[in-house]
Amino acid sequence: TTRKSPKNTPPGSFGIPFIGQSLSLLWAMRANTADEWIAARARRYGAVSKLSLFGTPTVFIYGQAANRFVFSGDGNKLSNQQTDSVRMVLGDRCLLELVGEDHKRIRNALSSFLKPDSLRNYIGKMEEEVLMHLRMHWHGKNNLKVLPLMKTLTFNIICSLLFGVERGAVRDTLVLYFQEMIDGIWSIPLNLPFTRFNRSLKASAKVKKMLSHLISEKRAQLAAGASSHQDLITCLLTSHDSQLVSDDEIIHNVMLIMVAGHDTSSVLITFMVRVLANHPEIHAAVLVEQEGIKKGGALLTWEDLGKMKYTWRVAMETLRMFTPLYGGFRKTLEDIEYQGYTIPKGWQILWVSGMTHMDDSIFPEPSKFDPGRFENPAGVPPYTYIPFGGGARICPGYEFAKIETLITIRYLVTHFTWKLCCNDNRFRRDPMPVPTQGLPIQIMPRKELALTA
Numbered sequence: 001t002t003r004k005s006p007k008n009t010p011p012g013s014f015g016i017p018f019i020g021q022s023l024s025l026l027w028a029m030r031a032n033t034a035d036e037w038i039a040a041r042a043r044r045y046g047a048v049s050k051l052s053l054f055g056t057p058t059v060f061i062y063g064q065a066a067n068r069f070v071f072s073g074d075g076n077k078l079s080n081q082q083t084d085s086v087r088m089v090l091g092d093r094c095l096l097e098l099v100g101e102d103h104k105r106i107r108n109a110l111s112s113f114l115k116p117d118s119l120r121n122y123i124g125k126m127e128e129e130v131l132m133h134l135r136m137h138w139h140g141k142n143n144l145k146v147l148p149l150m151k152t153l154t155f156n157i158i159c160s161l162l163f164g165v166e167r168g169a170v171r172d173t174l175v176l177y178f179q180e181m182i183d184g185i186w187s188i189p190l191n192l193p194f195t196r197f198n199r200s201l202k203a204s205a206k207v208k209k210m211l212s213h214l215i216s217e218k219r220a221q222l223a224a225g226a227s228s229h230q231d232l233i234t235c236l237l238t239s240h241d242s243q244l245v246s247d248d249e250i251i252h253n254v255m256l257i258m259v260a261g262h263d264t265s266s267v268l269i270t271f272m273v274r275v276l277a278n279h280p281e282i283h284a285a286v287l288v289e290q291e292g293i294k295k296g297g298a299l300l301t302w303e304d305l306g307k308m309k310y311t312w313r314v315a316m317e318t319l320r321m322f323t324p325l326y327g328g329f330r331k332t333l334e335d336i337e338y339q340g341y342t343i344p345k346g347w348q349i350l351w352v353s354g355m356t357h358m359d360d361s362i363f364p365e366p367s368k369f370d371p372g373r374f375e376n377p378a379g380v381p382p383y384t385y386i387p388f389g390g391g392a393r394i395c396p397g398y399e400f401a402k403i404e405t406l407i408t409i410r411y412l413v414t415h416f417t418w419k420l421c422c423n424d425n426r427f428r429r430d431p432m433p434v435p436t437q438g439l440p441i442q443i444m445p446r447k448e449l450a451l452t453a
């Protein structure tokens, strides 16, 4: 085959130098029109087009073939470098930046904690966090905002399970810095004073310092004979290939998991609360399933979670329609041919999930909420339903997210009923979906919350 000239790049333009289309996309995200922004681009240029985002030339591709292309590669042609702002905030040794053997090594180390066999030992701890949260923030209340509360809950779960940071002043400070850090993580990478990005970098430096301190403390505890199975950090420090994981790698990956592990599942739970309010028949079916799992005060087990099949299908359909992570980036390690175009080395590739999730040839009547779509997993074609990504980089936190979501929804439906205070059913992206006003609801107790787990 004859090699195409590198000039044969996809249609589209780079827009204003350096800024490119970043501001236009960021603006669309905040104005709740990002999905239309993407769709309009797709209508104008087709399934492959170029643009410039966050300082880098980018090719936007979508559809089943595009997803397969992004997720089934062996990592030699496409790496996973994030945009400059994300890398500067999280650090260059986190999983998102690593390729090949480095990526495998760190993923293995994290999986030893995140795999189902390990997580089943932590179900009780998660349940305890959920109950404590409900007693503190839901019990005795009439009105509340779901999204900020779910961020608090999932952040607390991450803190206690992954890093063993219990409630108290350290955790509170960490939450504050952390929120500032996330606020500016998606930015044009110019560190100018008084910008969100500048505040985010400063907060990131403080979080890194706190984590470094935490690692020293854990090392000392381990040396004094503490158990190695307390949390993710102690697991990483004592895993048999621990010598292979550097302190920087621990810190950067802990930061990644703090972001990846709470911002996403909080959105899933929040949108499930909205879905259940909007669809009384689905709410009733979830309640029947949950009440069928009678516990009489005993803690939930792995087997109980396995019985929550319908509840999880509701979660899957929620992830299809309100996918937390709308897409992501890859970077080309060499010139790549794709659908007759050349994508030059060093460019970004932008993939998105919403375009296949809302494609009516794959999911008929895509705007209809229907958990029945997932009754037969074989009915969903490969590489079309990708809320957790796919291939070598598929989300390693899938089981973690599933467990915390099922436990939280169980306690919500069995102990409360609720009504939406704001019925517009809209959301904006920041870049995670944010329902109007953070989803204010009115709640009514169904039965007493047990005072102990």
Ligand code: HEM
Pocket (backbone or CB within 6 Å): 080, 095, 096, 107, 256, 257, 260, 261, 262, 264, 265, 268, 319, 324, 325, 328, 329, 386, 387, 388, 389, 390, 392, 393, 394, 395, 396, 397, 398, 400, 401
């Ligand atoms: C509903 C909840 C969640 C959703 C929708 C979600 C979604 C995703 C997606 C789409 C990716 C792939 C990104 C890509 O290919 O570029 C990913 C990666 C990742 N997720 Fe999740 N995630 C969720 C929860 C979690 C949790 C709870 C954790 C950790 C406890 C976690 C940790 C990670 C990590 C570390 C990666 C990077 C993997 C790699 O690059 O090899 N996620 N997630």
